[in-house]
Amino acid sequence: MQEQLNAIVAEVQKSAPTIQARAEFEAYKATISGPKGALTDVMKGMGKVPKQDKPAMGKLINEAKTAVQAAFDQVVERIEAAELAAKLGPAIDPTLPAPDAARGTLHPIAQVREEMVALFRRIGFSVAEATELETEHYCFDALNIPSDHPARDMQDSYYLPESLKVNNVSKHADEKYLLRTHTSTVQIRTMLQSQPPIRIVAPGRCFRRDTPDATHSANFHQIEGLYVDKNVTLLDLKATLDHFVKTIFGPKAKTRLRPSFFPFTEPSFEMDFFSPDLGKLSNKWLEIMGCGMVDPEVFKAVGIDPEAYTGYAFGMGIERIAMILQGVDDIRYYYQNDVRFLKQFA
Amino acid sequence: MKISYNWLKNYIDLDPAEHSPEVLAEVLPLLGFDIEEYEKLGPPQLNNVVVGQVLEYIQHPDADRLRCCKVSTGNEGEVHDIVCGAKNFKQGDKVMVALPGAVLPGDFKIKASKLRGQPSAGMMCSAKELQIGQDHDGIMILSADTELGMPLNDLYTDGDTVFDLEITPNRVDVLSHIGVARELAAKFGLSVQYPEVKASIENGSNGTALISGVEVSAPEFCPHYTAICIKGVTIGPSPKWLKDAIEATGQRSINNVVDVTNYVLHETCQPLHAFDAGKIQGGKLVVRMAEAGEEITTLDEVERSLTADMAVIADAERPLVVAGVMGSLAAEVDQDTVDVVLEAAYFSPTSVRATSRKLGLSSDSSYRFERGIDPKGVTYAALRAVDLILEVAGGRVDGNQIEVGAEPPTLSEVQLSPDRVRQFIGFEVSDEDIQNVLESLGLVIAVHNADDGSVRWEVSIPSYRQDLQRDVDLIEEFIRVYGTDKIPESEVVARGISTQDHRIYTVNEAVADYLTGQNFDEAFLYSLRDPEETKFFFGEESFKVLALDNPLQSDQSHLRPSLIPGLLDVLKLNAARATGATRFFERGHVYREVKGQMVELVSVGFVIVADQLSREWRQREVADFYTARTLAGEILEIAGTAASKLTFKPIEQSQLWQPGHSAEAGDFAKMGFQATAGLLNMAILKDRWDIKTPIIAGSILMTPKFFERKAKRGRHLGISNQPASAKDLALIVDESVLAGDVEKDVAKFARKATQGFDCESVRIFDQYQGQGLPEGKKSLAVSMSFRAADRTLKDKEVNRAFEAIQKLISEKTEYQIRK
Incomplete structure (x- = not known):
């Protein structure tokens, strides 16, 4: 079980940095922490773990979840930054002429x-x-x-x-x-x-x-x-x-x-x-x-x-x-x- | 009016230093007599210009028009060769010679040279070249006893200064040298010496050998008429002193007798007229009203047709003088005159003024008569003129001074108290100061001390100061001569509380703030417009009612009914000059016709070029109808009308506005305000202004009364903190149906259908026409928002209300609900 967890964490840490888009991320996330995801499967196996091993196992699972979440957070952060950058577009040039008309003047x-x-x-x-x-x-x-x-x-x-x-x-x-x-x-x-x-x-x-x-x-x-x-x-x-x-x-x-x-x-x-x-x-x-x-x-x-x-x-x-x-x-x-x-x- | 400094010296002792012309130039305006200009007459300081004598001359061998002269300037043995173009001299004549080295006015340098091969070392001068006079017909010929070699400036020492004074209409007495002398005497503490009259003539109504008498049949026009006959005068040129005086006042010297009448006018302010007795037919003068259509050729050689409200001095046959205005050629004194009848009279100011206006003819005489000359000055001036005529033209007085009528009455006393003076001026002056000033003007004060210690003055007014009738008139005299520079400087005292500004002004201020904030530049335009334009845009009735009675220019004959045409002129000018300007507004008054009457309205107009005039790296959307409607609505809101009360209706026909793309709200005649907004008529703008870009405009009209409305104060109604619930609906309607009407209907139904809560807003948020809809129909999407004051609305109650609304729509309107 521990090997399984280590393998999942290793896989996530390897794949997450390559994810570029939000949809891709959601799909990938499902394969790990979705209802049929790899991590979820492992957690489902907890029932079969002998009682005396449960605390240690639970600890291991939590460590794995934290590691996976950290990897996912990084992905989200990266994707949001990219989305914002796309939304903002290129930086402004503060010296371009104003496209708006200036305030009018009172007659002298x-x-x-x-x-x-x-x-x-x-x-x-x-x-x-x-x-x-x-x-x-x-x-x-x-x-x-x-x-x-x-x-x-x-x-x-x-x-x-x-x-x-x-x-x-x-x-x-x-x-x-x-x-x-x-x-x-x-x-x-x-x-x-x-x-x-x-x-x-x-x-x-x-x-x-x-x-x-x-x-x-x-x-x-x-x-x-x-x-x-x-x-x-x-x-x-x-x-x-x-x-x-x-x-x-x-x-x-x-x-x-x-x-x-x-x-x-x-x-x-x-x-x-x-x-x-x-x-x-x-x-x-x-x-x-x-x-x-x-x-x-x-x-x-x-x-x-x-x-x-x-x-x-x-x-x-x-x-x-x-x-x-x-x-x-x-x-x-x-x-x-x-x-x-x-x-x-x- | 021209006043000669030298002439003034006849009446007051002007000290050359203390009262120099320069000092007078500063003092006169501060006495109330502004100086339009003042000029120095007489020769400038010129060197090497001396008296010479033509010893002999010969015709120039090579020039018909020139003479070669030998001229002496007094030095033994010295003879100057001078070539001269004038022909008016003869051998032995004394002349003014400018010798080499002289610089004549106009920076004209005299040098020794040759003219057509003949030596010429100098120039013989005309009066004009030396600025001694106007004469330029040949050179100056001096009298034979003039000393040879005398420099010009020793010979002509009497340069003069002439002031052209602007005399206000209340001061007729100052339209004369004696009048000005009196003012200066008051200011400088001098005394006036009036010319003493030597002639002594009895008054009487009998005629003389020359004329049998004077008959006045127009006593209202002429309350007082006098005539004196002088026999045996010798008409000739005036002596130098008289000629100089006449010319100083800007007139032409005519002959000695006529010059005397003009001299006395400018001396005393009393106009006089001299008739050639020999030309008076029937031996009698008649002062009568003119006959309508009667003709006379006045001295300016214009034939004039008179009307029955003018008076003339006539003989048995014809009018000789337009009374008070101008004489005619018929009885003028000329070189053959031997006997003279001298007229001095008082004519009614209003009558002379009316005559002068009607004839479009103003003269030195009419100018004075119409301002009201001294009613008691007639005889003095007449006798003064007799003295001078006898002096310069000889002759003798024949008979009495014929007198018809009497001097008009004058006001002689005004009450004044020195306390009143001090109270009025607001600063301390002593009784003595006030008294001294008034007495220096020839007023006589009788002091009355009342028991309570107060002082009252009875001020006697000279007959020539009929402008002084009230105490304030005397206060003015005091401050004028005392000196306005003696009024102390002081702090502004703002007592009490100021009242509210007129709303027209404050609304205009706010409108300008708003529109300049919306990128509009303010324009100022003329209120008068072209007649054809008025008729074209506003119709026949406006054309009739808005017309001026007396336009000056044919294209500025009508009061403007709208600010828009002027603003289009501005756009056109700016387009022609490629200034790039696209937005202008004007605040101003306009005029409209309502039921045949004129109405003056307060207006705001604006125009926007709805096109990209310049290339930009980023384009903004151009303005459209809705831009203009919003602006117009906001302006009316600033002026005090709730924008919600404005219902815009499409304009279907207009020359100024583009039908189908412009709309109008309100009615100034019924509601006090009106707004028009949208696109201006494209075809007509192209036609009349050559403007091809779409112009979006707005015009707001408000009656002045509209601004008297009191602004309403808002009251708190409470706001709900509960969540809102929204519903949308699509309605299919005829394309001619106005969204505003649909919005109103839905709002009305929503009010009915909601109980215990509110439909907060109904708003059209989309409009669609085209595929999927039948021809001639459009779809309007309506959003509604519901909210209760006290609870979150349940879906059920909102749905129930929504269904009730749809039911009402189906029952009460033709609108189809789009499922």
């Missing part, structure tokens, strides 16, 4: 807009929205731009036919619709809907009837700011806009408020800035926005008491600021959307 104007909005959000402003389609009242009259003001000339604004009805943009009376020429319309719509304190920025698309060239585009974008509360002062206006300029253009930027005129603010200013770090545009005063204290006539138009409240407002062209920041010298690049251009700002 949207990037600048978001940067500006984020800045104003940090100091308590929230974003307001309104329609691009507007009426003369909200675009002009309520902003104290009377009907004979040059800004209302037909050649400056895109008008819609008098007969047009618009389902979701309200009229004040029987005035005409037009495409808003500035985001200041959002000031009016917001003040009509809510009570002070009001602290909003309104980024949005505007339209002017200009012949397109390097600095003019049929549509462009502005960002409007409005803060109305008790005791809002000129000092607050300057502090906010200085903060804006130094954040966007760097701490070395200087600002100045140049007196100007807008019908909807009094006093009115153009803000200029001056920076040593702007390439070709360095070291000269550049105009970047109009601003001022909300004119009492505007407050009257929206039913806010100008004796109780004061406010400041500002408005600037997003393309203009983007062009300065990004070194773009022709506004039309922004509307062509050549992906090589778009990716330069990613």
Whole structure:
């Protein structure tokens, strides 16, 4: 019996290393430890072994089983390793080009807009929205731009036919619709809907009837700011806009408020800035926005008491600021959307 | 508006150092008068350019157009040979000579040389060549008493600087030299010396020998009209000071009388008009409304047809002047004029503006009238002009100043308190500082001290500052002249809590995050599109409703109904430039027609080139309808609509979308949102954009109102820890049946058939058509998953439910269960 066991172990130890596949292994395993296997046969013979020899015999059988199992384990390990290797395939080349597309980019104007909005959000402003389609009242009259003001000339604004009805943009009376020429319309719509304190920025698309060239585009974008509360002062206006300029253009930027005129603010200013770090545009005063204290006539138009409240407002062209920041010298690049251009700002 | 530095010196003592042109160039913008450009007039510093005298000349032997001249420059015995092309000089004339070594403007070096074989050592110069004036018709001829040999820069010492100022529409008073002088005086602490008027003329309504009177039948248009007659003037060229002044403002000198009217306009801001009395027919001026269709040839030699809402100054026969805008050739002062009628009037700003707009004709006069000139400045300007006409053209005043109507009323007092100023500006300034600034502008302050210690000011406003009507206007004046650079720098103070951002903005932010994460690049496109395109894709009604009233370009006449056509332009451009880009999106507003009305919508659009554009070592699957549907659904989900609520229906007919390969869900008009997804119409894309690759796209439309919906907060419903039990089913259905409908039916039956446990999900996981199935049929494989909240399901109960479901399918639908 011992010889039989030794022979089985020897046979297994000889054959096992040559087994390559799982099926082959299962078949071979059956010939040893299956119901009719050689080892099983020997174990079946235990019944005939005299009682006093049983412990020794049992020990021998166990030793043989352990030896066979060890040989089988090695086979399984080897086969699994081979199967995994087959599954994994050859090693990757980490330098091959990616077959997947890269993340997309926000449009450069949207990037600048978001940067500006984020800045104003940090100091308590929230974003307001309104329609691009507007009426003369909200675009002009309520902003104290009377009907004979040059800004209302037909050649400056895109008008819609008098007969047009618009389902979701309200009229004040029987005035005409037009495409808003500035985001200041959002000031009016917001003040009509809510009570002070009001602290909003309104980024949005505007339209002017200009012949397109390097600095003019049929549509462009502005960002409007409005803060109305008790005791809002000129000092607050300057502090906010200085903060804006130094954040966007760097701490070395200087600002100045140049007196100007807008019908909807009094006093009115153009803000200029001056920076040593702007390439070709360095070291000269550049105009970047109009601003001022909300004119009492505007407050009257929206039913806010100008004796109780004061406010400041500002408005600037997003393309203009983007062009300065990004070194773009022709506004039309922004509307062509050549992906090589778009990716330069990613 | 052009302002001459030399001219300003007539009214204020500008210190050459402290108030140099360079200083003014910095100060004026900070006073609110931006400088478009400023230029130095007069000769530059030139060496070796001196006064010479033509001693004699002969015709050049070999050139018809040239003369050989002998020129002296004063040095005894020294004669310069100069060949000259001009013919406007004669022997003995004094001229400007550039001698060898001189470098004229434009880096033109003068050397001794030969011209056609004749020696020429120098050049006789025109005014333009020396930048003294515009004259280039021949060389400059100097007056005979000019000292020989005098250098150019000693002769012409009066270089000028001209500022082209941008004056905001509220400041008509600064459209004049006196106006600018007043501003500078306030800033520099100087005083303004107004020209003293010498003429003394009685006012009256009687006519004179020249005209019997003035009749105003349009008093609303012309509330105040005056006329002064001057007899016996001598028309001629203006003296140098007048000519220089006129030319500095960018105008052409015409004759002494016309130049005076223009001079006074630029001095005082009051437009004036001079008529040749001899040309006034019927001996009377009439200010009346024009007759519709009445014709007049204005001074710019354009024949214009007038309308009944315009006013004219006419004689008995014809209109002579478009009131407030421009004169005509009919009664102009010319070299034969002997008697002059000088008009000074106040015309209604809105009427002049309307006339000027209608005629498309703007003049120095209309520009000022329409902004509202000083209502009390008419007579001063008229008398000032009379003084100057008598000075430069002679003659004498005849009769009274004929006056019709009266000066319009002006506002004279505004209340202000210094506390209000400080509260408004937010920093400390003394009463005295405020008072000084306002008084420097010519305002007069009466101080009232109340018993409670508060101070109230009554501020008197000069008639030329009708823009100052409210306390804030005075605060602006204070800060403007006090200096915005004196506003202290301070910290940003963010009081209170900010409100919520508008959802349109936050949703757009999230959509952009999502789409850029899905490899899309964002495009910005124009909102205006081509009319034919609008009609082709969106029909006749949209074409009518989306049209602008006044487009600038014929291919940008309609508001865009969709972002997709613009995005196709982008794909086309990128394809033409072989950039390899395949995915773009845009966020923007679009416009649609609903029942004849326009609706403005918030939209997101995206396009994908569903083709392998570049060779890759490993290809990814290209996008298809389901890619677009998922993207569209996710975008709507971001905006607040549960994707489960979207039921896509196939598009059967469309010019933009490929029928059978695109679908639509929602309805913006009824539900506030709409999504379209799938393949774009291949034949039409090829036709219109020359795009031959399949383009997968999505378009989402949302009404602004849609964003007012409140986001729903989720609530915990509990989840089962028990194992799930699954069943599959194959159904044979007509090929036109939508999988979504089958899924819904099965889910409905499953709900009915399960009691005490749930059918958690019903999902189509396979679709088959072809061999083994009848023509026109397809097989859909449905998987169902069952689960109880509290126990492991027994096979028996699941089988019972499964059978009940199959029974319901057989009874209630046409679907065949595939065994």
